[in-house]
């Protein structure tokens with residue numbers, strides 16, 4: 001029997017990147033998984049990857065910033081699998097760069113709505129199920145940029161700092177109900193370049209490669225992380241090995257937040 005056999009998990013934004021890797025890793029650990037994303041083709045691809053490996057998964061198209069869709073995501077999961085044990089709030093957006101006085105208020109709202117409100121909404125609709133079971137595990141994907149400030153990323157930094165403190169606050173409110181809430185702060189993880197390269201010009205690819213090299217050099221481990229290296233920590237937090245952990249904020253960043261050099265190229 002695998003560590004998460006008979007457990008049911010929802011992973012938001014699991015059509016790509018860290019969310020996809022987390023959905024695959026939870027399924028490999030025995031959980032049934034609801035894959036959800038704005039992008040239907042990408043989400044359905046993750047489902048196929050899980051089922052091809054013998055796992056159990058469904059796809060629910062969801063914009064986490066919208067209350068009715070977040071509510072539907074949780075309801076559809078419970079309807080399909082009969083329960084819910086694990087919620088990974090991973091869906092996120094970066095936002096445009098620029099200093100705060102240049103930032104369009106609508107863009108600020110968009111980033112906060114996806115990253116912070118989306119985490120709030122999916123948790124809000126999952127928690128009644130966890131309360132009934134007196135068990136549940138929420139893993140919020142924040143960012144090292146919620147701990148250290150990055151240039152020209154006010155909305156993103158504020159949203160991720162908000163997720164970190166929401167994690168602690170929820171841990172306080174729901175600890176007595178045996179619901180654990182923890183956060184992961186990834187550093188520079190190699191997720192989107194490969195996927196977007198086909199739509200980039202040669203110059204854009206060269207610039208992105210240079211940024212990646214620079215970011216890799218900023219980290220004590222000397223390289224970018226892989227989505228699977230975040231996913232494995234999410235699986236740990238979802239499992240009984242983390243049974244005395246709640247309100248914890250774990251950096252998975254190659255050590256970059258321990259140095260002075262960090263800040264320019266990551267997210």
Ligand SMILES: NC(=O)c1ccc[n+]([C@@H]2O[C@H](COP(=O)([O-])OP(=O)(O)OC[C@H]3O[C@@H](n4cnc5c(N)ncnc54)[C@H](O)[C@@H]3O)[C@@H](O)[C@H]2O)c1
Pocket residue numbers: 012013014015016017018019036037038039042062063064065090091092093114118141142143144185186187188189190191192266267
């Ligand atoms: N990659 C990194 O270096 C890094 C670093 C720190 C934190 N993070 C965080 O990790 C999480 C995943 O990032 P990633 O790099 O894998 O990104 P990604 O772009 O590879 O994947 C994100 C997925 O989320 C989906 N998504 C976006 N908005 C959504 C919404 N409103 N509702 C539902 N799905 C939505 C996208 O369609 C996409 O499939 C994000 O919260 C991000 O902020 C990433």
